[in-house]
Amino acid sequence: MSRVHVTLSVNGEPREMLCEAHQSLLDALRDELGMTGTKEGCATGDCGACSVLADGRLVCSCLMLGVEAEGMDITTIEGIAQGSELHVVQRKFLEAAALQCGICTPGFIVAAKALLDQNPNPDETTIRYWLAGNLCRCTGYDKIVRAVQDAAQELAYEA
Amino acid sequence: MEGYAYARPTSVAEAIGVLQSDAASGRRSQLLAGGTDVLVQMRSNDREPRTLVDVKHIAETNRVDIGDEEVFIGAAVPSAVLNENAQLKALFPGLLESADLIGSTQIQGRASIGGNLCNSSPAGDTIPAIIADGGICVIAGPDGSREMPCEEFVTGVGQNALGAAEFLLGLKFKTPASGSGDAYLRFIPRTEMDIAVAGAGVALTLDGGGTCTAARVSIGAVAPTALLVPEAAEALIGTQVDAAALAAAGAACSAAASPIADKRGTVAYRRKVVGVLCRRASAIARDRALNNIGGSQ
Numbered sequence: 421m422s423r424v425h426v427t428l429s430v431n432g433e434p435r436e437m438l439c440e441a442h443q444s445l446l447d448a449l450r451d452e453l454g455m456t457g458t459k460e461g462c463a464t465g466d467c468g469a470c471s472v473l474a475d476g477r478l479v480c481s482c483l484m485l486g487v488e489a490e491g492m493d494i495t496t497i498e499g500i501a502q503g504s505e506l507h508v509v510q511r512k513f514l515e516a517a518a519l520q521c522g523i524c525t526p527g528f529i530v531a532a533k534a535l536l537d538q539n540p541n542p543d544e545t546t547i548r549y550w551l552a553g554n555l556c557r558c559t560g561y562d563k564i565v566r567a568v569q570d571a572a573q574e575l576a577y578e579a
Numbered sequence: 580m581e582g583y584a585y586a587r588p589t590s591v592a593e594a595i596g597v598l599q600s601d602a603a604s605g606r607r608s609q610l611l612a613g614g615t616d617v618l619v620q621m622r623s624n625d626r627e628p629r630t631l632v633d634v635k636h637i638a639e640t641n642r643v644d645i646g647d648e649e650v651f652i653g654a655a656v657p658s659a660v661l662n663e664n665a666q667l668k669a670l671f672p673g674l675l676e677s678a679d680l681i682g683s684t685q686i687q688g689r690a691s692i693g694g695n696l697c698n699s700s701p702a703g704d705t706i707p708a709i710i711a712d713g714g715i716c717v718i719a720g721p722d723g724s725r726e727m728p729c730e731e732f733v734t735g736v737g738q739n740a741l742g743a744a745e746f747l748l749g750l751k752f753k754t755p756a757s758g759s760g761d762a763y764l765r766f767i768p769r770t771e772m773d774i775a776v777a778g779a780g781v782a783l784t785l786d787g788g789g790t791c792t793a794a795r796v797s798i799g800a801v802a803p804t805a806l807l808v809p810e811a812a813e814a815l816i817g818t819q820v821d822a823a824a825l826a827a828a829g830a831a832c833s834a835a836a837s838p839i840a841d842k843r844g845t846v847a848y849r850r851k852v853v854g855v856l857c858r859r860a861s862a863i864a865r866d867r868a869l870n871n872i873g874g875s876q
Contacts, residue, residue, distance in 0.1 A: 442631065468683060478688050483686070483689060484614065485585065552684070552771040553685045553686065
């Protein structure tokens with residue numbers, strides 16, 4: 421089967437990959453680029469573990485094809501921290517113990533950062549609706565929501 | 580050619596060329612917009628290799644045009660993009676709410692109302708809303724484009740009127756007159772991330788005295804396809820959309836429904852709920868219309 425050459429940007433770096441036509445962006449990131457931070461949960465768009473930003477918009481990378489990412493800017497969990505300095509959302513997840521097994525965490529962090537980028541002061545209802553497409557089977561959601569609220573508060577304090 | 584292939588046409592002619600060449604060679608083509616249904620189907624029960632024809636890179640499928648007479652919504656515009664368009668939201672709040680109900684934030688970033696329509700599920704949330712708003716499907720094909728009322732587009736469960744070398748360019752609506760309002764409501768047992776048990780879309784226009792002069796009512800998830808219910812519209816037209824008219828419209832929807840029983844609800848339950856949803860959606864559409872009387876939207 422012929423593979424398709426895809427040129428894209430991942431976390432600000434120009435990258436190239438060879439994808440099968442029906443290969444998901446999730447599989448292409450993990451298997452072709454070796455970027456395994458993005459997780460597969462359900463592979464049907466229900467759980468959000470594979471969340472990435474495509475041209476700034478939050479999407480499930482399991483519901484995009486690698487070939488569809490041609491020319492796009494993709495941001496994955498690996499691009500959220502600045503070098504060794506964690507993003508405030510990542511730090512607050514640690515401080516609030518908002519994770520157990522960690523499979524859902526990259527998706528939650530990418531999704532939460534996307535929310536705070538467009539709405540720096542979301543109320544609890546907004547956070548819960550925004551994150552309705554991210555499922556956690558370990559902790560329950562209260563600690564996760566509190567971590568996002570704490571991150572928003574710190575961002576507001578810094579601003 | 581075996582296996583999956585991917586085509587990314589950038590013009591209507593190029594897309595039709597791909598579809599025609601596949602049709603001529605007996606190869607399957609699959610139209611791809613946001614992919615939120617297609618990719619799931621490809622991985623579960625329908626793995627037959629095919630050409631994925633990505634229609635997102637054609638100018639027409641990405642356009643939103645709002646004119647004094649007509650509104651055009653490209654088939655591949657993601658729901659999130661539609662819901663960020665304040666002008667469109669003011670004109671068709673019900674239609675945009677129906678799109679906003681589908682899936683998560685992540686799904687919203689990709690899924691389109693054109694894709695929802697072409698997936699042709701009985702429970703597709705945008706379909707009753709499009710029908711209520713009088714949406715016309717603009718279909719591109721080898722002989723140019725043709726138009727068809729949305730209520731005729733879906734022909735069965737997962738089936739629609741698209742021919743082998745055709746694809747949906749977008750949807751055309753008349754720009755609502757002053758005194759118009761629309762609404763869509765669905766019932767699901769939770770608040771997010773579920774498939775409609777029943778749904779109802781209503782669009783209506785009131786005159787200066789608050790009397791309904793035009794209405795369209797459509798119901799979803801209670802028959803193999805979304806249905807236009809003229810009897811429900813007739814129950815609203817000529818009234819002040821008061822309690823009696825709402826009850827009559829609701830009863831007409833319950834009577835028009837021919838639901839199945841499944842894990843989401845029994846036949847009797849769906850029949851009752853679709854009437855309630857029609858009543859409530861009609862009341863919301865009426866209140867929105869009252870707010871629009873005399874003013875340009």
